Amino acid sequence: xxxxxxxxxxxxxxxxxxxxxxxxxxxxxxxxxxxxxxxxxxxxxxxxxxxxxxxxxxxxxxxxxxxxxxxxxxxxxxxxxxxxxxxxxxxxxxxxxxxxxxxxxxxxxxxxxxxxxxxxxxxxxxxxxxxxxxxxxxxxxxxxxxxxxxxxxxxxxxxxxxxxxxxxxxxxxxxxxxxxxxxxxxxxxxxxxxxxxxxxxxxxxxxxxxxxxxxxxxxxxxxxxxxxxxxxxxxxxxxxxxxxxxxxxxxxxxxxxxxxxxxxxxxxxxxxxxxxxxxxxxxxxxxxxxxxxxxxxxxxxxxxxxxxxxxxxxxxxxxxxxxxxxxxxxxxxxxxxxxxxxxxxxxxxxxxxxxxxxxxxxxxxxxxxxxxxxxxxx
Amino acid sequence: xxxxxxxxxxxxxxxxxxxxxxxxxxxxxxxxxxxxxxxxxxxxxxxxxxxxxxxxxxxxxxxxxxxxxxxxxxxxxxxxxxxxxxxxxxxxxxxxxxxxxxxxxxxxxxxxxxxxxxxxxxxxxxxxxxxxxxxxxxxxxxxxxxxxxxxxxxxxxxxxxxxxxxxxxxxxxxxxxxxxxxxxxxxxxxxxxxxxxxxxxxxxxxxxxxxxxxxxxxxxxxxxxxxxxxxxxxxxxxxxxxxxxxxxxxxxxx
Numbered sequence: 001x002x003x004x005x006x007x008x009x010x011x012x013x014x015x016x017x018x019x020x021x022x023x024x025x026x027x028x029x030x031x032x033x034x035x036x037x038x039x040x041x042x043x044x045x046x047x048x049x050x051x052x053x054x055x056x057x058x059x060x061x062x063x064x065x066x067x068x069x070x071x072x073x074x075x076x077x078x079x080x081x082x083x084x085x086x087x088x089x090x091x092x093x094x095x096x097x098x099x100x101x102x103x104x105x106x107x108x109x110x111x112x113x114x115x116x117x118x119x120x121x122x123x124x125x126x127x128x129x130x131x132x133x134x135x136x137x138x139x140x141x142x143x144x145x146x147x148x149x150x151x152x153x154x155x156x157x158x159x160x161x162x163x164x165x166x167x168x169x170x171x172x173x174x175x176x177x178x179x180x181x182x183x184x185x186x187x188x189x190x191x192x193x194x195x196x197x198x199x200x201x202x203x204x205x206x207x208x209x210x211x212x213x214x215x216x217x218x219x220x221x222x223x224x225x226x227x228x229x230x231x232x233x234x235x236x237x238x239x240x241x242x243x244x245x246x247x248x249x250x251x252x253x254x255x256x257x258x259x260x261x262x263x264x265x266x267x268x269x270x271x272x273x274x275x276x277x278x279x280x281x282x283x284x285x286x287x288x289x290x291x292x293x294x295x296x297x298x299x300x301x302x303x304x305x306x307x308x309x310x311x312x313x314x315x316x317x318x319x320x321x322x323x324x325x326x327x328x329x330x331x332x333x334x335x336x337x338x339x340x341x342x343x344x345x346x347x348x349x350x351x352x353x354x355x356x357x358x359x360x361x362x363x364x365x366x367x368x369x370x371x372x373x374x375x376x377x378x
Numbered sequence: 379x380x381x382x383x384x385x386x387x388x389x390x391x392x393x394x395x396x397x398x399x400x401x402x403x404x405x406x407x408x409x410x411x412x413x414x415x416x417x418x419x420x421x422x423x424x425x426x427x428x429x430x431x432x433x434x435x436x437x438x439x440x441x442x443x444x445x446x447x448x449x450x451x452x453x454x455x456x457x458x459x460x461x462x463x464x465x466x467x468x469x470x471x472x473x474x475x476x477x478x479x480x481x482x483x484x485x486x487x488x489x490x491x492x493x494x495x496x497x498x499x500x501x502x503x504x505x506x507x508x509x510x511x512x513x514x515x516x517x518x519x520x521x522x523x524x525x526x527x528x529x530x531x532x533x534x535x536x537x538x539x540x541x542x543x544x545x546x547x548x549x550x551x552x553x554x555x556x557x558x559x560x561x562x563x564x565x566x567x568x569x570x571x572x573x574x575x576x577x578x579x580x581x582x583x584x585x586x587x588x589x590x591x592x593x594x595x596x597x598x599x600x601x602x603x604x605x606x607x608x609x610x611x612x613x614x615x616x617x618x619x620x621x622x623x624x625x626x627x628x629x630x631x632x
Contacts, residue, residue, distance in 0.1 A: 094464070095466045097470065098523055098524040098543075100547065101547075104506070106524075106543060106546060111466050111469060113460055114460070116457045116460075153445075153446070154443050154444045157426075157446055159448035160445070271461065271468050315455055318451075328444060341441060344442075345442055
């Protein structure tokens with residue numbers, strides 16, 4: 001998108017223009033010099049073109065034209081087919097093992113563990129341009145969280161999370177209540193999922209390892225040139241240049257890898273694990289995103305309903321809690337702005353049992369004394 | 379806070395007023411030393427603590443944010459952290475319980491004196507037909523449910539090695555044909571692949587073992603019963619079909 005100036009910036013620009021030799025041109029003069037600027041455009045930037053020169057005026061919805069095939073709405077529609085219906089979860093890769101079937105089949109599998117996966121935010125078409133659910137994983141010490149994010153979690157009524165990730169969903173039906181926990185039973189055994197993670201980083205690798213080049217011969221007069229990539233392209237006749245995208249040595253791995261359509265072999269809420277068939281990119285302990293496979297039909301409607309019902313049963317007052325947290329956040333935010341936060345910290349103080357007893361004793365003693373003094377004064 | 383004493387305090391009396399002030403001071407000090415405060419006010423406010431951002435140089439409070447308990451979701455519903463740090467081991471236990479209910483397979487390759495060791499000659503019976511495979515155990519790869527043994531033998535003067543997953547349903551039974559005289563001083567006897575150390579075919583040992591076993595079976599009925607009692611299994615059940623026949627047959631020694 002072309003950079004646009006905010007109205008304030010536009011105003012500054014007008015000050016810089018050498019319209020007049022005087023330092024402060026009168027507002028009237030400014031108005032006349034920019035008379036062609038329509039107030040409508042000033043809102044989003046500025047344009048010196050007359051409004052009728054904008055070609056968009058020919059492509060109005062009212063003119064009976066079909067919906068545009070490009071643009072945000074068209075893009076969402078185009079991608080709807082490949083966007084999962086439901087949000088996914090974050091997990092940690094715990095390692096690989098085997099799954100021994102009852103018929104004697106041995107299936108290699110990967111164990112993925114979910115730790116307090118909570119929904120944090122719903123992104124909507126209206127506010128963000130697309131539908132998505134932000135999900136958090138684990139727990140993070142608040143001392144390792146910056147102030148802006150502390151405020152963010154405060155407003156959600158959620159403890160700071162170790163990881164945050166976003167899962168695109170097809171439409172508003174995929175949005176979830178904020179603050180609810182997603183357990184392994186969010187999926188079912190036999191379901192196909194896509195698993196995304198960063199692959200193991202290999203560091204700087206040569207062409208042979210990184211791209212599978214053959215390298216050079218070991219003998220036949222070869223000298224000190226066995227694993228190099230060789231020629232990087234033709235010479236003078238073809239432009240004497242290296243073509244863009246030429247495969248060369250460089251950093252290998254640590255890239256996002258998606259393994260598609262992995263069947264789920266086992267789910268266990270108690271252990272918090274989802275076991276998928278086959279391997280998943282990345283070392284043990286890497287963060288993994290699990291979501292319904294985008295190239296398979298979505299889970300059956302009854303299953304989706306059942307999971308949503310479970311969420312409601314487990315967290316009946318999620319919305320209420322979010323609302324309360326929001327209100328509390330606004331209150332605290334205001335206090336922070338007005339430098340009153342210390343008062344709030346001390347104001348809500350509740351004594352422990354011992355302290356309460358001590359205080360009661362002190363008050364009682366004080367009361368006796370003051371009574372005695374009153375009598376004395378009388 | 380303590381409105382009652384305040385109300386009782388005679389306004390004219392300076393001394394008691396000062397005492398009141400002193401009392402207040404005690405309270406305020408204890409308030410400041412409190413690390414995390416819980417808001418007292420209405421029940422509407424969700425339960426949370428505060429995290430204080432303190433300026434390092436001046437040690438003054440810069441700001442503070444509400445921190446909700448990490449073990450609670452919306453309004454006090456517990457969010458339990460995952461129990462075991464190693465769910466892979468837990469998964470192994472779960473599966474071993476299912477595939478080896480008697481614990482015989484686990485016992486055969488446990489780290490005990492009686493268990494099979496590297497260097498022993500083992501005989502593996504496979505459920506998918508074919509001849510039982512015997513060989514010297516070159517290594518035991520212990521990996522929970524994925525535990526496997528490597529056996530080496532010579533079939534027609536060609537060295538053959540086979541891995542067997544001990545918990546696999548297709549492995550019907552593992553028997554110790556002959557124990558190594560002395561404990562091997564290596565975990566993996568890869569040197570036995572070299573011609574100098576190669577044991578060759580173990581067919582002789584197996585046939586001798588079979589013979590002794592037959593003798594044992596016909597003559598020493600009592601002994602066999604004893605064996606059955608020890609393992610909780612009978613070797614004769616191996617060939618029977620049906621549910622019971624599918625059970626594991628692991629006979630240790632003779």
